[in-house]
Amino acid sequence: MLRPDKISENGRFNNFDNKEILYGKKKQHLPAMGWNSWNAFGSGNTEALTKAMVDKMVELGLDKLGYQYVVLDDGCYKPERVDGKLTSEETKFPSGFKAISDYVHGKGLKFGMYNDIGVKTCSGARVGICGYEDVDAKSYIEWGVDFMKVDNCYYPFDNATFSNSENAAYTFTPNIKAIKICGDNEVTLSAVADGKITGDRAVVEGDHVTGLGTFDGTGPDASPVGVRSSELVFEYDAAKAGEYKLQVEYQSGRVEGCGDWLQLAVDEEYFYDDFLTEGLAEELSDKNLNDPDKRDNPVDNNMPDLDEENAKKDAADNAYNWSAPIKVTLKKGVNHIRVMNHRRQENTLNSYSRILKALNDAAPDHDIYYSACEWGKSHPQNWAYKVCDCWRILNDITFRVGSDGDPGHGDWKDDYTPSVTTQYNKAVIMDEFAGLDKGWNDPDMLMVGMNGLDETQCKSHMTLWSVMNSPLMLGLDLRRVEKGDWIYNIIANEDLIALNQDALGIQAKRVYSTLAKGRPDKEYIRDINRVDILVKPLTGDRLAITFFNVSQEDKTGTYKVSIDEIKKAFGDKIKTGAKYSVKDVWTKEESENTSGVFEANGLKACDSITVVVTPN
Amino acid sequence: MKTAEFIDYIIEQSPASAGDTAAFFKHMMADNSDAMLEQSVTKKKAAMIIYAFIKDVLGLKDIDWGVSKALRDIYDCRICANAIAQVVERGILTPQSENLFGGDIIMNDDGLRLAAQKLKACII
Numbered sequence: 001m002l003r004p005d006k007i008s009e010n011g012r013f014n015n016f017d018n019k020e021i022l023y024g025k026k027k028q029h030l031p032a033m034g035w036n037s038w039n040a041f042g043s044g045n046t047e048a049l050t051k052a053m054v055d056k057m058v059e060l061g062l063d064k065l066g067y068q069y070v071v072l073d074d075g076c077y078k079p080e081r082v083d084g085k086l087t088s089e090e091t092k093f094p095s096g097f098k099a100i101s102d103y104v105h106g107k108g109l110k111f112g113m114y115n116d117i118g119v120k121t122c123s124g125a126r127v128g129i130c131g132y133e134d135v136d137a138k139s140y141i142e143w144g145v146d147f148m149k150v151d152n153c154y155y156p157f158d159n160a161t162f163s164n165s166e167n168a169a170y171t172f173t174p175n176i177k178a179i180k181i182c183g184d185n186e187v188t189l190s191a192v193a194d195g196k197i198t199g200d201r202a203v204v205e206g207d208h209v210t211g212l213g214t215f216d217g218t219g220p221d222a223s224p225v226g227v228r229s230s231e232l233v234f235e236y237d238a239a240k241a242g243e244y245k246l247q248v249e250y251q252s253g254r255v256e257g258c259g260d261w262l263q264l265a266v267d268e269e270y271f272y273d274d275f276l277t278e279g280l281a282e283e284l285s286d287k288n289l290n291d292p293d294k295r296d297n298p299v300d301n302n303m304p305d306l307d308e309e310n311a312k313k314d315a316a317d318n319a320y321n322w323s324a325p326i327k328v329t330l331k332k333g334v335n336h337i338r339v340m341n342h343r344r345q346e347n348t349l350n351s352y353s354r355i356l357k358a359l360n361d362a363a364p365d366h367d368i369y370y371s372a373c374e375w376g377k378s379h380p381q382n383w384a385y386k387v388c389d390c391w392r393i394l395n396d397i398t399f400r401v402g403s404d405g406d407p408g409h410g411d412w413k414d415d416y417t418p419s420v421t422t423q424y425n426k427a428v429i430m431d432e433f434a435g436l437d438k439g440w441n442d443p444d445m446l447m448v449g450m451n452g453l454d455e456t457q458c459k460s461h462m463t464l465w466s467v468m469n470s471p472l473m474l475g476l477d478l479r480r481v482e483k484g485d486w487i488y489n490i491i492a493n494e495d496l497i498a499l500n501q502d503a504l505g506i507q508a509k510r511v512y513s514t515l516a517k518g519r520p521d522k523e524y525i526r527d528i529n530r531v532d533i534l535v536k537p538l539t540g541d542r543l544a545i546t547f548f549n550v551s552q553e554d555k556t557g558t559y560k561v562s563i564d565e566i567k568k569a570f571g572d573k574i575k576t577g578a579k580y581s582v583k584d585v586w587t588k589e590e591s592e593n594t595s596g597v598f599e600a601n602g603l604k605a606c607d608s609i610t611v612v613v614t615p616n
Numbered sequence: 617m618k619t620a621e622f623i624d625y626i627i628e629q630s631p632a633s634a635g636d637t638a639a640f641f642k643h644m645m646a647d648n649s650d651a652m653l654e655q656s657v658t659k660k661k662a663a664m665i666i667y668a669f670i671k672d673v674l675g676l677k678d679i680d681w682g683v684s685k686a687l688r689d690i691y692d693c694r695i696c697a698n699a700i701a702q703v704v705e706r707g708i709l710t711p712q713s714e715n716l717f718g719g720d721i722i723m724n725d726d727g728l729r730l731a732a733q734k735l736k737a738c739i740i
Contacts, residue, residue, distance in 0.1 A: 091646045143703065161693070161694070162692070396691075399701075403671065
């Protein structure tokens with residue numbers, strides 16, 4: 001049966017902030033640089049295309065500039081396992097994965113592959129790693145994998161992409177009306193009158209509290225900053241220490257916001273962590289394993305909107321029940337009884353951990369760069385540092401990937417996630433989560449070279465990804481690139497790459513925005529009609545300053561930042577001088593600044609200026 | 617009609633003037649296991665099959681996303697989002713509503729035959 005693991009102490013929400021790294025995951029990795037097949041060729045990548053890309057990486061000297069990983073994304077596997085193992089799709093990769101891995105290594109590069117924590121990959125191939133961690137880890141080690149990108153489709157313990165929408169039952173508590181504490185006396189506490197909601201995911205609705213779980217971070221609506229989940233906490237002053245029985249008055253559901261899984265803790269001690277409805281675990285396991293594409297459902301039930309509307313109505317019609325008594329231990333005095341569900345984050349961390357553990361078991365000394373591609377759904381910035389090197393922050397940057405002969409399409413702006421600015425808007429306020437001791441926010445792969453983005457936009461895209469310490473994964477058909485052409489000049493800008501790969505490993509901080517009200521580094525601003533200024537401390541007491549016109553209109557103003565303002569943002573990391581050497585990473589112009597005020601006079605639409613400043 | 621039958625049907629309906637269908641067939645066999653070929657055809661699967669035909673056989677360039685951008689569930693399918701957009705923009709498959717494609721709806725034979733006929737209309 002598919003069932004979420006029992007969560008150990010070090011995988012608990014309570015310990016997300018404890019800085020503890022799990023399973024000996026090696027840290028101190030700079031952002032990864034390389035090429036990934038998805039944006040370039042989608043699921044149509046082949047052995048021949050990959051070899052051509054490897055050859056071009058060497059011919060263009062990209063390997064010398066730091067691009068080292070060559071990653072086979074989705075679409076490379078035979079759609080079903082063979083004797084329980086992963087194999088290559090023979091028409092696309094006739095020589096197998098070891099052969100292509102050897103080819104990559106033979107050229108001095110590193111080899112990466114893709115899988116998924118669910119039962120299938122996003123392309124629908126029934127080769128997801130869920131339940132096969134040990135078997136697949138051995139295969140990956142055999143093939144000489146240096147990089148793993150792991151996706152989140154068909155995940156059985158959440159309502160992820162393609163997953164059964166009823167899996168929301170795992171990740172939210174039911175609606176809660178009251179709790180009853182039975183000791184020498186019986187005390188009933190109202191969720192609304194007596195409970196306190198933490199965070200802002202949960203709300204009071206009439207006579208009950210709903211939404212006890214974690215925001216879904218896949219889309220651009222939810223800010224990444226702050227606590228992204230809610231608990232319902234009751235303060236109870238116990239007359240004496242001892243064992244009590246606690247019941248919860250609940251209304252079960254299977255939709256985002258109202259589930260069936262309850263976590264009950266008193267302060268830091270857990271007393272319950274499971275479904276409340278008997279048989280639900282078996283029912284959902286059966287659906288996730290045997291019908292992940294929901295094909296046995298009658299047609300009407302496959303209408304997503306109707307499903308959710310009907311499910312919400314059904315949930316509203318469900319009766320409130322009292323749970324079976326849960327034994328809890330209370331101390332004399334004030335106890336904080338926590339009604340909550342952190343399983344969205346805990347289950348996902350656990351699933352990514354299982355893969356790491358299996359890879360470690362298969363090859364303890366082999367360091368694999370580990371990229372979590374769960375699209376920000378469970379706010380990985382809170383937990384992924386424990387097991388991964390980078391974590392996607394949103395759904396994809398493009399849904400119009402290329403193919404052989406078609407460069408694909410990227411957008412500067414979009415209401416949802418597929419655009420440079422949507423990804424940038426979120427990543428730019430996530431610098432607090434990044435670092436050499438943690439890992440990197442990942443606003444998805446580069447779209448440089450796709451239709452839909454002009455040279456200026458590609459230049460800014462590359463610039464912002466570089467200074468935000470994003471992984472720099474090229475996603476174009478490199479056969480279209482020649483040394484000296486505009487695409488080459490962007491992806492091969494050594495001064496820019498040096499910012500991304502700077503040994504201090506500090507993501508740029510937004511220190512100013514024309515639309516910020518008070519905290520430019522924390523405010524989630526989605527209106528792109530603005531100019532931002534970012535600063536990134538570098539080794540050698542230097543710093544990089546980027547002036548970025550996010551909008552699609554020319555801006556004629558003067559935008560400035562002083563060294564004193566920068567010091568306020570960074571403190572001791574910033575050294576001042578009597579004068580400053582300034583070098584523009586694009587024009588290569590060098591100048592001297594004696595005022596300590598750095599400015600940009602006017603910025604073209606979508607354009608950016610980046611300078612490296614050295615105090616003298 | 618199961619997936620394999622729909623693939624065969626599209627090929628059968630394709631006139632010689634459309635182009636060689638061998639690459640399309642090979643693509644379909646590479647992307648679908650035996651079990652997948654036996655499955656009924658959801659709307660999103662139909663979109664992927666039809667789009668593969670548009671690219672592999674007809675060699676048509678993508679159309680810009682217009683009305684497709686309003687489909688809330690299009691982004692639920694990274695592997696088929698563009699396929700859905702291309703068949704919707706060309707009028708080959710109709711969204712369930714103004715802002716929902718309905719990718720998980722299983723298509724009946726009449727719906728699949730109609731889609732194949734509309735695909736034929738794209739053949740110049």
